[in-house]
Amino acid sequence: EVCKGVNGLEMVVLREARGSSAEVYLYGGHVTSWKNDHGEELLFLSSKAIFKPPKAIRGGIPICFPQFSNHGSLEQHGFARNRIWSIDNDPPPFPTNSSSRAFIDLILRPTEDDMKIWPHSFEFRLRVALGPGGDLMLTSRIRNTNSDGKPFSFTFAYHTYFSVSDICEVRVEGLETLDYLDNLQNKERFTEQGDAITFEAEIDKIYLSTPTKIAILDHEKKRTFVLRKDGLPDAVVWNPWDKKAKTMADFGDEEYKHMLCVEAAAIEKPVTLKPGEEWRGRLELSAVPSSYCSGQ
Ligand code: BG6
Numbered sequence: 001e002v003c004k005g006v007n008g009l010e011m012v013v014l015r016e017a018r019g020s021s022a023e024v025y026l027y028g029g030h031v032t033s034w035k036n037d038h039g040e041e042l043l044f045l046s047s048k049a050i051f052k053p054p055k056a057i058r059g060g061i062p063i064c065f066p067q068f069s070n071h072g073s074l075e076q077h078g079f080a081r082n083r084i085w086s087i088d089n090d091p092p093p094f095p096t097n098s099s100s101r102a103f104i105d106l107i108l109r110p111t112e113d114d115m116k117i118w119p120h121s122f123e124f125r126l127r128v129a130l131g132p133g134g135d136l137m138l139t140s141r142i143r144n145t146n147s148d149g150k151p152f153s154f155t156f157a158y159h160t161y162f163s164v165s166d167i168c169e170v171r172v173e174g175l176e177t178l179d180y181l182d183n184l185q186n187k188e189r190f191t192e193q194g195d196a197i198t199f200e201a202e203i204d205k206i207y208l209s210t211p212t213k214i215a216i217l218d219h220e221k222k223r224t225f226v227l228r229k230d231g232l233p234d235a236v237v238w239n240p241w242d243k244k245a246k247t248m249a250d251f252g253d254e255e256y257k258h259m260l261c262v263e264a265a266a267i268e269k270p271v272t273l274k275p276g277e278e279w280r281g282r283l284e285l286s287a288v289p290s291s292y293c294s295g296q
Contacts, residue, residue, distance in 0.1 A: 002026070002087070006051035012087075014102040020134030022102075027053060029085040029106045029126045032060035034136045034285070042136075042225070042287050044161040044259035050250045056081040058250040059161045059259070061138065063126070066118055066154035068236075068267045069183070074118060077159070080108055085126070094127055094139060103129035120152040121145040135286045142281075144273035153272045157236060157265035158283045160227075165220035167239060167257050172197040174214035175235060180205040181268070199260070202241035208268050210235040216262055222290045229264040231281040236263035 005011035005025060011032070014022040019037035024030065034042045045059030056062050056077070065080040088107035108124040115121070125141040144152055164170045173196045181187045183204035192207070196217075214235055216225040229235075238261040240248065245256045264283045271279050 005032075009051055012104045014104060014128065014130050016102045016130040016132065016134060018132070018134065020130055022128060022130055022136055024104055024106070024128050025051075025057065026085050026087070026106065027051070028056060028081040028083070029063050029108060029124075030057050030060055030081065031128055031136070031138070032057060036134050036287055042163055042285075044163040044255075046251050046255055048250045048252055048255075053084075054082045055250065058248075061161070062159040063140070064155075064157040064159050064263075064265070065124065065140075065142070066120075066122075066152075066156075068155040068157045068265060071155055071267060077157075078154075079114060079117070080124065081159075083108055083114070088125055091125055091127070094141075103127055120150070121147065122152070131284075133286065135284055137285075138283045140281045141278055142271075142273070143278040144275050146275045149275055151272050151274045153270040155265070155267045155270050156232070156281060157263040157267065158232070158281075159236075159261060159263045160283070160285070162216055162225055162260050162262065164216070164218045164258060164260050167199045167260060169219040170199060170260055171217050171219075172214065172237065172260075172262060173217065174211050175207045175237070178207045178210060180207045197237065199239060202239065202244055204238050205236070206265070206267055207235045207237065209233050214262060216260060217290060219290075224288050224290050225262075226286045226288065227262060227264060228284040228286075229282065231279065232264040232266050232283065233269070234265040234267045236261065236265050236267070238263070 002010050009027045011025045021035045023033040043060050049058040062081040064077040067074040067078040085106040085108045088105040091105040106126045123143045127139045129137045214227045
């Protein structure tokens, strides 16, 4: 059932039997809320988020497609995050997520105007599902429906904003020793040294060829987010910190302390699809008490 969210924008609420929930806006195909079975919000959403096209919603899970950030000639992060998606009532069978009954299928097809800025016909199907344990699963399927025989290439990210208690007490495991492109240093390539990633300043890095599992440990909240991903080799880690935060109209000056973006992505090697071909990118998020994690 579709209901009205902020500013009358349409959204869908998913509820799972044990109490977890999620909210998905048709504007952007954008998950804005994910709560565990205690009703605790797990995603960061800015108190200054502007729920008004064409500004993308600040927080939750924006979809970056067909371009990540400014890695190309399109608008920042592509246009999928500021288009109105439709509910897909008749999706082709998904191979996974079949055990979940709390899910919604959305679809985005380009308009004629979209095809003036990105001259390709595509179908982007997004399934958002809640698992029985409250896990949040996003599956994207993008198909080239060009009738002119032309392939297309794109970059992609699930730009997830996690809610954290204090960014200074957070660490990310799974990215140690990897190569990354540093967006704060002309996208130059470096290699991460040493231990888990911790935060004490602005960060904007694209880690390359990352493992399928990444963990965000929130020491103060005693909570660990586990990301599992498929088809998404890269992982962006972003926090604007204080100075950049002040330049963002839709982000509170102090909010950087309570968020961290870890974005499952395909950036370094763009995905290329021939007509008729389909790509799939999957993200599964769980939030578990830290005491249940090994090595804590
Ligand atoms: C991150 C990028 O993914 O998104 C950053 O790596 C960017 O460079 C950030 O600043 C936020 O982008 P936007 O367009 O939502 O303000």
